[in-house]
Amino acid sequence: MVAKILIVYGTTEGHTAAIAQRMASAMQAGGHEVDVRDSSEVRKSTIDEPYDGVLVGGSVHRGDHQTSVRDFVRGNLVLLERVPSAFFSVSLAAVDSDGDAQAEMQATMDKFARESGWQPSRVEPIAGALVYSQYNFFMRHVMKMISKQHGQPTDTSQDYDFTDWDAVEAFARDFAAGVASGTPVAAGS
Numbered sequence: 088m089v090a091k092i093l094i095v096y097g098t099t100e101g102h103t104a105a106i107a108q109r110m111a112s113a114m115q116a117g118g119h120e121v122d123v124r125d126s127s128e129v130r131k132s133t134i135d136e137p138y139d140g141v142l143v144g145g146s147v148h149r150g151d152h153q154t155s156v157r158d159f160v161r162g163n164l165v166l167l168e169r170v171p172s173a174f175f176s177v178s179l180a181a182v183d184s185d186g187d188a189q190a191e192m193q194a195t196m197d198k199f200a201r202e203s204g205w206q207p208s209r210v211e212p213i214a215g216a217l218v219y220s221q222y223n224f225f226m227r228h229v230m231k232m233i234s235k236q237h238g239q240p241t242d243t244s245q246d247y248d249f250t251d252w253d254a255v256e257a258f259a260r261d262f263a264a265g266v267a268s269g270t271p272v273a274a275g276s
């Protein structure tokens with residue numbers, strides 16, 4: 088079966104938008120129909136089109152996902168519970184596999200679940216990017232300090248993309264295949 092899938096993403100510097108587009112391309116290559124929406128455009132919308140599956144994602148800034156993602160989720164809980172759905176979270180914490188980073192990601196997800204009212208059955212952490220070239224003077228300094236603490240690159244003359252794009256495509260393909268076959272991938276699989 089061909090699935091009709093909605094991807095809603097929140098982004099601040101644009102990296103999650105690129106991830107959402109890459110997911111859509113991977114699904115479309117499998118013959119699925121995909122709509123991609125920026126959460127800032129649909130934050131107040133209630134979706135009533137007949138989607139077979141929904142992916143929602145956002146990036147983390149100062150311990151939070153975009154409020155537009157939270158608002159979209161709050162307004163579409165019925166849809167997210169009715170069809171197979173999953174959440175992807177883009178952050179620098181996802182670059183690290185140590186216990187502190189895992190705890191930080193869990194705390195961020197717990198907060199999101201509390202505030203949005205949605206407990207996604209699957210959460211996919213995705214390593215994001217450090218785009219020093221896009222940060223203003225102050226932010227570049229702050230991000231350099233944070234990166235230093237976490238053992239990440241501090242050479243601000245370059246940008247760094249930590250995303251495993253093959254894994255992004257594989258996640259999207261698996262999700263779409265699960266939706267199409269009626270056996271969506273379970274949490275942690």
Ligand SMILES: Cc1cc2nc3c(=O)[nH]c(=O)nc-3n(C[C@H](O)[C@H](O)[C@H](O)COP(=O)(O)O)c2cc1C
Pocket residue numbers: 097098099100101102103104146147148149150151177178179180181214215216217218226230
């Ligand atoms: C001001 C700022 C604050 C950030 N705060 C966090 C954070 O608290 N935790 C984290 O893991 N990553 C943090 N990041 C990293 C972003 O999640 C990462 O750069 C991501 O790729 C941004 O995606 P976007 O371009 O779609 O917004 C922060 C980035 C910036 C610029």
